[in-house]
C-alpha cells in the first residue's frame with residue numbers, strides 16, 4: 001500500500017476521466033496522494049480534490065515555468081491557500097534551466113518568496129530543480145531551508161547532490177525515471193538516500209515508468225516505481241510501500257501519534273527492538289537522525305518487557321530469523337534477551353544477535369557460552385581495524401571498546417555457529433579491504449559490508 005508524494009490529478013490531462021483514474025488509484029491501494037499545485041487555478045483544483053477525497057492532500061505554489069507571472073497578488077493568494085488544513089506543503093517552486101520558460105531572475109525571486117511563505121506557515125517546501133542544482137542549492141542555503149524542511153521532487157542528480165540536500169534537511173523523491181534501462185547512475189543516487197528521507201512519486205501525468213512509457217502517467221502506475229526501488233535497495237515491495245507511506249506522513253505531518261514498535265519486519269526477518277540505550281554513539285546511527293528506520297518507528301518510550309517482546313513476536317517460525325537489534329545495544333539487557341531467545345528457540349525459530357560486541361565488557365564476564373544454545377548467528381559491528389578509527393566513528397562510552405569488540409568476536413567463535421564481523425562503508429573513514437582481511441584472516445569469521453545510508 002504505497003503513497004504518491006507528488007502528482008497532478010489537478011491537471012487538465014485528467015479532466016476527461018479523473019474519476020476512473022482515482023478509482024484505479026484506490027484499487028491499487030494508494031494510501032496517500034499529494035496533488036501539487038503549479039498555478040493559482042491548479043492549486044484551487046488540488047484543494048477541491050483534497051476536500052473531496054480523504055487520501056488526497058494539496059500543495060500550493062507556482063511552478064518555475066510560470067515564475068514571470070508571480071506578483072504580490074499571486075503570492076498573497078498562495079499565502080491564503082497555505083492556511084488551508086488540507087494544504088500540507090508549499091510549491092512546487094524552484095529553478096528550471098532546462099526549459100527556461102521564465103527568466104532566471106524571476107524564477108529565483110519566486111523561489112525565495114515561496115520559501116518565505118513556507119517559513120511563515122510552518123509547512124515544508126516542494127522543490128523542482130532541472131539543470132540548476134548549483135543555483136538551487138545556493139538559494140536554499142542562503143534562505144536557511146534546513147530550518148523549514150521539504151522535498152526535492154523528481155530527483156535527477158548525483159550521490160554528491162544527495163548528500164548536500166540531506167544536509168539541508170530535505171527529503172528526496174524519486175519518480176518513474178529510476179525504472180529506465182539507462183538510469184543506472186540515478187539508481188546509484190537512490191541507494192545513497194537513507195530510508196528515513198526517501199519518497200516515491202509518479203509526477204503524473206508526466207514521466208511514466210518503463211512498463212507504461214509513452215502513456216499518460218497516473219498514481220496507480222506507482223507500482224512499477226515501488227518495484228524498481230525495492231529491487232535497487234534490496235528490500236521487499238512491502239518494505240518499500242511502508243517506507244513511502246511513513247515518510248509521506250513524517251514530512252507532510254499527517255497521521256501522527258505513531259509510537260515505537262517493539263518488533264519490526266524487514267524482508268522476512270523480524271527484528272526485536274530490545275532497548276533504547278547503547279554504549280556507542282556512532283555518528284551514522286539512524287537513531288540520532290530519525291524516529292523511523294525503513295518505515296518503522298523505533299523510538300521506544302521505554303524498554304519493552306520480556307512478555308511484551310514474546311507477545312509481539314508471535315510465532316517465530318513464520319520468519320527466516322528473529323534478530324535482536326533495534327535502536328540500542330541488546331546485550332545491555334542480556335537476561336531479558338536470553339529469556340526471549342529461549343522462547344523463540346522453544347518454538348522452532350532461528351535467532352541472530354546484532355551487537356556492537358561490548359557484551360562481555362558490559363556484564364563483566366564472558367557471556368558467549370551463555371548464548372551458545374540461544375543464538376544461531378551473531379553479527380558484530382567491527383567498524384574499524386584500530387582503536388583510533390573506532391573511537392572516531394563510534395564515540396564509545398569506555399576507552400577499550402574496540403579491543404572489547406575484537407575479543408568478543410574471538411570468544412563468540414568458540415560457542416556460536418555463525419559469527420560475522422561487519423563494517424559500514426563510510427567513504428574516507430573506513431578501509432573496507434583492510435577490515436575484510438582482518439575479519440577473515442586474523443579473526444577467522446565471516447565479513448559483511450553494510451552500505452552507508454542503508455544501515456538497518
Ligand code: SF4
Pocket residue numbers: 278279280281282284285286287326327328329355356381394
Ligand atoms: S552500536 Fe548500533 S545502536 Fe549503538 S550507536 Fe552504534 S549503530 Fe547505533
